[in-house]
Amino acid sequence: MEQEQSFWQFVVQQSDKLWSQTWAHLGLTLISLIIAIVIAIPLGILITRRQKLSGFVLGFAGILQTIPSIALLGVLIPFLGIGPKPAILALFLYALLPIIRNTYTGIKEVNPAVIEAAKGMGMSKWQVLMKVELPLAFPVLMAGIRTATVINVGVATLAAYIAAGGLGEFIFGGIALNNSNMILAGAIPAALLAIILDFLLSLVQKINFRSIRIAYLVFPFALITLSSFYLLPTQIGGRMLGGFTPEFMGREDGYLGLRKIYKLGIETVVISDAVMYKAAFEKKLDVISGYSTDGRLKAYDLITLKDDKHIFPPYYAAPLVRQEVLDQYPELEGVLNQLSGYINDSTMTAMNYKVDQLKESPEKVALDFTMAHHLYKPARAAGHGTIRIGSKIFGEQYILAQIYKILIRGNTNLNVITKSGLGGTKICFDALTNNQIDFYPEYTGTGFLVLLKPDEKTLKGLAGDIDGVYHYVSREFKHQFNIKWLKPIGFNNAYALMMRREQAQSLQIKTITDLTNHLNQN
Amino acid sequence: MIKAENLVRKFGSQVAVNGISFEVKEGENLILLGTSGCGKTTTLRMINRLIEPDSGTVFIDGVDIRSRQPEELRRGIGYVLQNHGLFPHYTVAENIAIVPRLLHWKNTDIRQRADELFHKLNLDPSIAEKYPTALSGGQQQRVGLARSLMVNPPVLLMDEPFGALDNLTRIAIRHEFKALDELVKKTLVMVTHDVQEAFEMGDRICLMDKGEIKQIGTPEELLFSPSNEFVSGFFREQRLQLELKSVLVTEILPGYPEKEITVWEKMEALLHIRNDDSLEEQLKIEDLMRAFLAYKKK
Structure with missing residues (x-):
C-alpha cells in the first residue's frame, strides 16, 4: 500500500484550492451577514415601536431558523438557481433571528x-x-451579530451542496472519499474563521459607540461589503456546465478519470446529489454525475451517457457483514443471500422511483416487493438476538435495509433495528468497523476504490472486470477488516454521466466521447 | 405663568385625570400631592407634553402648548425625575451638557455654567468625568437637578425628585434645594406623595385623589380650613407636626425678631441649643408651645 499522505502534505498540495475555498467561505458569510444587519436592525427597531408586530416578526424569523438548511437550499433552487445567490439568501435568513431578537x-x-x-x-x-437607545443596546445587539456570524460560518459549509463553493467542498468531499485529511482541511479553517470573526466582533463590541462618529463606521463597513463580493466565486455560466458531487470530484473513477482518460474539459461546480438532478432538470446544469439506478432519472427524464472507455468500475450491491456476527448467528448468511438474483437494474430504478418521486415509504415498497416475489413471511417471535442494519442516506439503501429487515424477521428469531441515514460511505463503514452496526448494503466499486484505495496497477488490471472486482474486495476485506461480502444482489448501481434527454438528442450525444468532442468543437 | 384648564386623560377605560384646572404664578411652587395612582404624575407630564390630554388645555405664558413643537417646548422646561434618569453611558459632564448641546451652546459657555452649578450644588468638580453609577444617590440627584437647571429654564417640573433617597439624605437635600437661589426664582411644579415634603417645599398644595382635585391652597388653608372630609382625613396622622411647620413664630409671638421661621424650625433650633448648653436663649420650648396652643384656640 502507498504511504498515506500527512495532513500537512495535503494542505500544501491543495493550498490554492484551500485559499480559494476559504475566501469564498468568508465572502458568503460576510455578504449574507451584512445584508442581514442592514435589514434586521431596522426591523428590530420597528418592532419595539409597533409592539403588535413583534410577535409576528420574531415568530416568523424563528420559523426560518428551524428549517433544515439543506431543505431551505433545495426550496430556493427553482427561484434562484444554484451558486452563491441561493446560498447567500439562505444564510441571510438564518442570520435574521439572532440580530432582530437582540436588537x-x-x-x-x-x-x-x-x-x-x-x-x-x-x-x-x-x-x-x-x-x-442604540448606544445602550449596542452590547446586546453586537452579541446577536456575533451569534449570527458563528451560525453563518457553520451553515456556509452547506453552500458546497449547491455549487456556491466554500470549505464545505473539502468537508463533504472528505466524508464521501473517506479522506480524513480532506475533512480536516475544510473543518479546521472553518472553525478558525468562526473563532477569528467572533474575536474581531468582540473588539467592536467594546468600542465606545459614542466616542466615534457614525461616519467613521461607514467606511470600514463599506470596504468589507465591497471586498466580500470580490471574494465570491466568479459567476458561473456560459458553455455547458457540469455539476458533480464532492465525492465524484475526488475520485479516480469519477472526475479525475474523466479528465485523464476522456480528456473531458467541462466547466464544473460542486453540488449535492440531493439537488443535482433537480438542477439538471431546471437547466441550471447540463451534465451531472448520477447513479444509474436512481429513480430521479426516470422522474426528470434524464439519460445516461455510455461509458465507452470503461472508467466506471462495476458497482454491484451486496451486504457487507462483520464476520463476528456471521459466526454468532450462522443462520443470518443464508437469509441475506436469499435476495441474490431478485433485483436487476430496472427493478431497482422502479423501486427508487416509487420512493424518491411517488413518495411511497421504503417500508411499503419493501413489503410490496417481498410479497410479489414470495419472499415475505410473517415476522417470527424475536428474542434470540438483535441485528443492527445500517444504510446510507438515500432511497435505495433505505429500501434494501427494509427488505433485509423483512427477511430476517420472517426467517429467524432475531430482532432487527435499522440505523438508516448514515451520511456517507465513510460514516457507514466506520460504524461497521466500530461495531455500531452489523451490516449494510455496499457497492463493490465503492469498496474497491474508496475503502481499499488500490494502487495504479491493480486498478488498471481490474477496471471493468465485474467478477474480478468482487473477488478482489472479498479477499481484501476478509483479510484487512474481517468483514465479509455476501452474494451480490444483482443490480449495478454504477456512476454515470447524465444529461437531459432532449438536449442530448438535439446535440446527438450518446457517449462520453461524444460529449468530449462536442465540448472541443465549441 | 402656567395655567391648566379642565385636563382629562384616560388610559383605556381607566380615567387617570378627570377635569383638572389650576394656575401657577411666576416664581411660585405648586405641589401636586396624593397617593399612588391619583393622577398627579400624569398631570405633570401633560405640562411638557410627554402625555397629551384627551381634552383640556395647558397655557404657559398665555401660549397654548399645543401650538409649540414638543421638543422645542421641553428644552425650555427643566425636568427632574425620581430615578434621576441620568444617561449611564454619559459622564456627569456630558449628562449635564445634553440640553445646552441640543440648543447649540458653545463649549466654553457650557463649561462655565456647569462650574457655576457644581459650586452652588456642593458637587465635587472631580466627579465631572465619572459615570453616574459611580456616584451616591444624593450626588446623582444633585447632578439630575444640575442638568435640569443648565439652561436656566423659567419653569421646572419635578417628579418625586427625592423619592429614591433614604430618609436622612432626603431631608438634607430637600433643605439644600429649598435654600438654593436658583430655585427660589423658578416657577416650580413638583409631584410628591410625602406630606412633610409638600409642606416644606410648597407655596401652595394641590391635593389630588382619583384623578380629581380635592383642595388647592396654601398649607395653612389645607390644614386649618379643609374643604371636605378627605382633606382633613389625609393630614390627620401628622397633624401636629404639620401645624407646627405651617405657622410662623411671628404669627404666634408678634414682634419676634426672627422672621420667616416656622414654629417647628424654631423648636428644632431650641432643642439643638439645649444639647449644646453653650448659649443662654431667652425663649423656651414650653413658652413656644403655650403660645402656639393659644394661637390655635383663636
Missing part, C-alpha cells in the same frame, strides 16, 4: 427612566434612538 431585547431593556429623561429634555425621536 429588540437590547432596546427593550434600556431603563425607561433614561428614555423618559431624554424625551423630557427635548430630544427628538431620532435623537433618542441614536444617542440613547
